[in-house]
Amino acid sequence: xxxxxxxxxxxxxxxxxxxxxxxxxxxxxxxxxxxxxxxxxxxxxxxxxxxxxxxxxxxxxxxxxxxxxxxxxxxxxxxxxxxxxxxxxxxxxxxxxxxxxxxxxxxxxxxxxxxxx
Numbered sequence: 001x002x003x004x005x006x007x008x009x010x011x012x013x014x015x016x017x018x019x020x021x022x023x024x025x026x027x028x029x030x031x032x033x034x035x036x037x038x039x040x041x042x043x044x045x046x047x048x049x050x051x052x053x054x055x056x057x058x059x060x061x062x063x064x065x066x067x068x069x070x071x072x073x074x075x076x077x078x079x080x081x082x083x084x085x086x087x088x089x090x091x092x093x094x095x096x097x098x099x100x101x102x103x104x105x106x107x108x109x110x111x112x113x114x115x116x117x
Contacts, residue, residue: 001077007065015050033093
């Protein structure tokens, strides 16, 4: 499994106020979508999230988002290496993802760009 990059996850109180700053420093426009009651803006290497505190509390437990070529391959490698798959693979507006608990207790989201919605 090749790791293609990482995305920093940031929970913000006011998404509309935060997006212009991140668009400016990243030099790109935000890709916006909603996921389970949470508003999301992907800007460069930043994933901004805003929504109900109960939803954000769960999202804060995920350390980072890791881009991979194929989530199915990541699932196989992670599972055979001792990670526990907590959710997924699932289709999202930006591709597929899964959430994995590593043996050391760290939680990561793995994503690919294969859209099948």
